[in-house]
Amino acid sequence: MSNRTENTASQQGEIEATDTGPARSRVDTGTLGKAISVLDIVASADEPMRFTDILAVSDQPRGTLHRQLSNLVEEGLLSLGRDHSYSVGIRLLKFAAKAWAGNQFRVIAEPHLRNLHDLTGETVHLGVLRGNEVIYLDKVESRQAVRMYSQIGNASPVYCTGVGKAGLSALPDAELRAVVASIKFRRFTDSTLDTPEALLREIEEIRASGNAYDREEHEPGIRCVAAPIYSADRSFVGGLSVTGPAYRISSELLESWAVLVRNTAGAIMDDMGARLGPRT
Amino acid sequence: MSNRTENTASQQGEIEATDTGPARSRVDTGTLGKAISVLDIVASADEPMRFTDILAVSDQPRGTLHRQLSNLVEEGLLSLGRDHSYSVGIRLLKFAAKAWAGNQFRVIAEPHLRNLHDLTGETVHLGVLRGNEVIYLDKVESRQAVRMYSQIGNASPVYCTGVGKAGLSALPDAELRAVVASIKFRRFTDSTLDTPEALLREIEEIRASGNAYDREEHEPGIRCVAAPIYSADRSFVGGLSVTGPAYRISSELLESWAVLVRNTAGAIMDDMGARLGPRT
DNA sequence: ATTGTGGTTCCGATATTTGGAACTCAATTT
DNA sequence: AAATTGAGTTCCAAATATCGGAACCACAAT
Numbered sequence: 001m002s003n004r005t006e007n008t009a010s011q012q013g014e015i016e017a018t019d020t021g022p023a024r025s026r027v028d029t030g031t032l033g034k035a036i037s038v039l040d041i042v043a044s045a046d047e048p049m050r051f052t053d054i055l056a057v058s059d060q061p062r063g064t065l066h067r068q069l070s071n072l073v074e075e076g077l078l079s080l081g082r083d084h085s086y087s088v089g090i091r092l093l094k095f096a097a098k099a100w101a102g103n104q105f106r107v108i109a110e111p112h113l114r115n116l117h118d119l120t121g122e123t124v125h126l127g128v129l130r131g132n133e134v135i136y137l138d139k140v141e142s143r144q145a146v147r148m149y150s151q152i153g154n155a156s157p158v159y160c161t162g163v164g165k166a167g168l169s170a171l172p173d174a175e176l177r178a179v180v181a182s183i184k185f186r187r188f189t190d191s192t193l194d195t196p197e198a199l200l201r202e203i204e205e206i207r208a209s210g211n212a213y214d215r216e217e218h219e220p221g222i223r224c225v226a227a228p229i230y231s232a233d234r235s236f237v238g239g240l241s242v243t244g245p246a247y248r249i250s251s252e253l254l255e256s257w258a259v260l261v262r263n264t265a266g267a268i269m270d271d272m273g274a275r276l277g278p279r280t
Numbered sequence: 281m282s283n284r285t286e287n288t289a290s291q292q293g294e295i296e297a298t299d300t301g302p303a304r305s306r307v308d309t310g311t312l313g314k315a316i317s318v319l320d321i322v323a324s325a326d327e328p329m330r331f332t333d334i335l336a337v338s339d340q341p342r343g344t345l346h347r348q349l350s351n352l353v354e355e356g357l358l359s360l361g362r363d364h365s366y367s368v369g370i371r372l373l374k375f376a377a378k379a380w381a382g383n384q385f386r387v388i389a390e391p392h393l394r395n396l397h398d399l400t401g402e403t404v405h406l407g408v409l410r411g412n413e414v415i416y417l418d419k420v421e422s423r424q425a426v427r428m429y430s431q432i433g434n435a436s437p438v439y440c441t442g443v444g445k446a447g448l449s450a451l452p453d454a455e456l457r458a459v460v461a462s463i464k465f466r467r468f469t470d471s472t473l474d475t476p477e478a479l480l481r482e483i484e485e486i487r488a489s490g491n492a493y494d495r496e497e498h499e500p501g502i503r504c505v506a507a508p509i510y511s512a513d514r515s516f517v518g519g520l521s522v523t524g525p526a527y528r529i530s531s532e533l534l535e536s537w538a539v540l541v542r543n544t545a546g547a548i549m550d551d552m553g554a555r556l557g558p559r560t
Numbered sequence: 561a562t563t564g565t566g567g568t569t570c571c572g573a574t575a576t577t578t579g580g581a582a583c584t585c586a587a588t589t590t
Numbered sequence: 591a592a593a594t595t596g597a598g599t600t601c602c603a604a605a606t607a608t609c610g611g612a613a614c615c616a617c618a619a620t
Contacts, residue, residue, distance in 0.1 A: 029351045030607060031311045031577070036355050043378045051598060061579040066599065071309045075316050076410060077375075081384075084598075088379035090408060094415050095357075096376030097433025098323045099368035104361075128370060130356060135374050153377025310576065311608070331567060341610040346568065364567075 034060070038068050039077055039088070044155075048085035096153065105238070106137045108271045109229075113140045113240065116264045120242050120257055122249070125151065125224075128238035129167035132158050132183050137238075156218065159183055159199050160192050162226030166212035166239035169203050170228040176203065191217045211258040212239070221246050225257050227265035231272065240265055314340070318348050319357055319368070324435075328365035376433065385518070386417045388551045389509075393420045393520065396544045400522050400537055402529070405431065405504075408518035409447035412438050412463050417518070439463055439479050440472050442494040442506030446519035448479075449486035450508040456483065471497045491538040492519070501526050505537050507545035511552065520545055 029036075041057055042049055055065055069086060072078040076091030100106065109126050117124045123141040127134040133155040158164030158179065168176055185194040193199050206212045212226040226241035242257050309316075321337055322329055335345055349366060352358040356371030380386065389406050397404045403421040407414040413435040438444030438459065448456055465474040473479045486492045492506040506521035522537050 027354050029354045032315045032348075032351045033355060034577095035312045036357070039375065043375045048382070052596085062598085063579050063581090063600080064577075067577080068312075070599095071312045074307050074309045075313060077316070087382050088375055090379055090383065090415055090417065091410060092372060092375045092379045093417070093433035094410075094413075094435045095319065095323045095368055095372045095433075097435075099370055099372045100433075102328070102367050103370060130371060130374075133374075135370055137370065137373070153373035153380075155374045155377075314608095332565085335566095342567085343569080343610050343612090344608075347608080350568095 035068050035072060038065070039072055042078060042086050043088050048081060048087040050083075050085050054086065100137070100152070103137065105236070105272065109240070109268045110138065112264050112268050112271075113138060116240070116242065116260065117141070119260060122242050122244040125163060125241045125243060126238070127161075127163040127167070127240070128236070129158065129164070129171075130155075132179050134158055134161055134164040134167060134239075136163075157183070157186075159185065160188055160214065160217040162212050162214040162224040162241040162243070163239040165199075165202065165206060165214070166226040166228040166241070167230075167237045168199075169206035169212060170230040170234060170237045170239075172234055175234075176200075188218050189216055189220050191215055193217060209258075210262050212241075213254070214241075214243075215251075216246060223249055223254055225254050225261050227258075227261045229265045229268055229272075240268070315348050315352060318345070319352055322358060322366050323368050328361060328367040330363075330365050334366065380417070380432070383417065385516070385552065389520070389548045390418065392544050392548050392551075393418060396520070396522065396540065397421070399540060402522050402524040405443060405521045405523060406518070407441075407443040407447070407520070408516070409438065409444070409451075410435075412459050414438055414441055414444040414447060414519075416443075436498065437463070437466075439465065440468055440494065440497040442492050442504040442521040442523070443519040444492075445479075445482065445486060445494070446492035446506040446508040446521070447510075447517045449483050449492060450510040450514060450517045450519075452514055455514075456480075468498050469496055469500050471495055473497065489538075490542050492521075493534070494521075494523075495531075496526060503529055503534055505534050505541050507538075507541045509545045509548055509552075520548070 038054065038058055038060075041054055045053075051066070051069070054069070055062060058065055060068070069078065069080075073080045073086070073089070076089045078086050079089040080086055105128070106126065113124045113126055117140040123139060125136055126138040127136045134157075136151050136154050136156070139151045156164065158168055168179065171179065180196050180199060183196070183199075185196075186192070187194050193202060202212075206228075210227060212228070214222070214224045214226070216223060222243060223246050224241040224243035226239050228237065228239045230237045240261065242261055244254075318334065318338055318340075321334055325333075331346070331349070334349070335342060338345055340348070349358065349360075353360045353366070353369070356369045358366050359369040360366055385408070386406065393404045393406055397420040403419060405416055406418040407416045414437075416431050416434050416436070419431045436444065438448055448459065451459065460476050460479060463476070463479075465476075466472070467474050473482060482492075486508075490507060492508070494502070494504045494506070496503060502523060503526050504521040504523035506519050508517065508519045510517045520541065522541055524534075
């Protein structure tokens with residue numbers, strides 16, 4: 001019991017760089033949680049990690065970590081290269097395929113995304129909040145040249161993406177504060193918000209206007225307008241956005257889409273309310 | 281110890297319908313294995329399952345199953361709808377995105393798949409064997425109309441798909457026998473092989489010729505030619521195929537592609553040998 | 561009001577995880 | 591060639607989480 005608390009605290013309380021963070025208030029998930037935590041470390045890295053690399057960031061004893069990794073490999077959630085490097089296993093593809101195909105939110109939103117794309121001609125993204133990350137669920141874009149999975153499933157920080165900030169604006173204050181406190185800020189561009197204060201100030205504006213903007217805060221030359229999507233009880237929070245290159249999209253044009261994006265978000269929420277049970 | 285063995289036997293030994301089966305010889309994966317086993321049950325179902333449904337096929341005690349499900353939900357691997365139905369969680373998308381983007385096999389194979397597509401004009405699939413299922417890693421097709429994830433990540437039976445049978449043909453006899461023994465045959469069409477004997481007989485032919493065929497054995501009207509891809513030590517086994525509708529693809533045409541498919545598989549194996557370490 | 565079904569919680573017994581330390585193997589240095 | 595270092599793997603007693611039967615709760619149907 002005491003050890004468990006210590007473990008959890010030292011592993012996740014201090015917000016490791018690799019820590020996705022919990023969806024909501026932390027609850028004990030026992031052995032499974034620790035194993036998935038290891039999986040997440042590997043999944044958050046840019047390239048395959050070797051045993052020692054993982055050991056360094058996981059603060060688990062060698063023996064323990066080794067068994068966890070072995071189990072993950074045996075289950076197909078990780079795969080172990082001949083050079084002793086761990087990468088994410090393909091069994092997860094099977095799970096993800098179902099997660100995506102069966103996701104009601106995505107299914108309901110899809111026609112609205114298309115519609116918004118037709119109206120603007122630019123790329124439309126749909127994402128959900130998970131801890132301090134936004135996970136992209138779908139995207140509609142003109143040139144299908146980009147390979148599938150290019151963006152879908154991708155996890156980006158909440159504080160420098162349109163969908164992320166829009167989602168934050170829909171959270172109850174207590175949760176918002178908790179999430180913001182868990183963020184490790186990093187400046188991706190000159191415009192990236194990099195303090196809790198700046199972020200919270202902007203959230204206020206978003207709440208007032210109903211729209212979030214990403215003004216080249218994540219990638220230079222990329223802008224977007226977004227709006228939040230949420231269930232009545234805020235147990236589910238996400239957003240959608242229209243994105244485009246700065247050279248083509250003036251600030252005025254971007255702002256002219258704001259109401260369109262808000263309306264689309266509203267339409268999706270209406271559909272969700274209708275199909276997934278009226279109140280709550 | 282003894283209990284563990286019993287558990288494993290009763291849960292996975294008798295090959296439940298929903299059981300993906302282990303990649304190789306069964307090794308103990310402890311608590312994690314049981315949890316993932318539950319996840320797999322939900323992921324293998326066609327629609328969200330309720331608690332009792334899962335209870336019926338998981339042969340775990342109520343209390344235990346409930347905790348496992350709660351943990352999976354808390355970790356974001358499952359999501360619990362307001363109607364108490366469990367479906368696969370979107371956190372898996374994040375993991376899968378990394379698994380896909382970082383998969384060396386897929387990266388290496390990609391240009392070859394394109395090339396094969398250009399030569400044949402039909403859809404090309406890439407897949408890997410996992411237990412008695414084949415998981416599709418990539419696909420190249422003319423009309424991009426089909427939505428992403430449409431096939432990627434999809435898990436199909438080994439015994440009625442071209443890629444599956446090709447993969448089987450590359451397995452060492454002992455493993456082949458083990459996998460075949462774990463199959464629960466089901467007739468998808470009139471042509472579906474539905475006995476171990478018939479399947480093993482065909483594997484022999486595939487070994488002799490180097491090509492596997494799916495002659496409308498999985499879906500009526502759909503045919504394909506496939507060839508196996510494997511590492512020297514057979515620790516990795518997959519395949520690729522060219523697929524098309526029967527009305528357009530005569531048996532002769534299909535067979536005329538056989539050598540092309542074999543050569544492509546060979547080229548991919550050469551590339552893998554070169555890039556991933558020469559021997560083994 | 562009563563029964564039934566589906567889901568959730570409890571808690572002692574028990575099996576599993578834990579984690580420090582010892583060990584193996586390969587590559588590198590002396 | 592012997593020794594050293596680094597990386598990964600194995601062991602086992604102690605600590606702890608899981609297990610699972612049974613009681614409990616919520617709600618719908620009778």
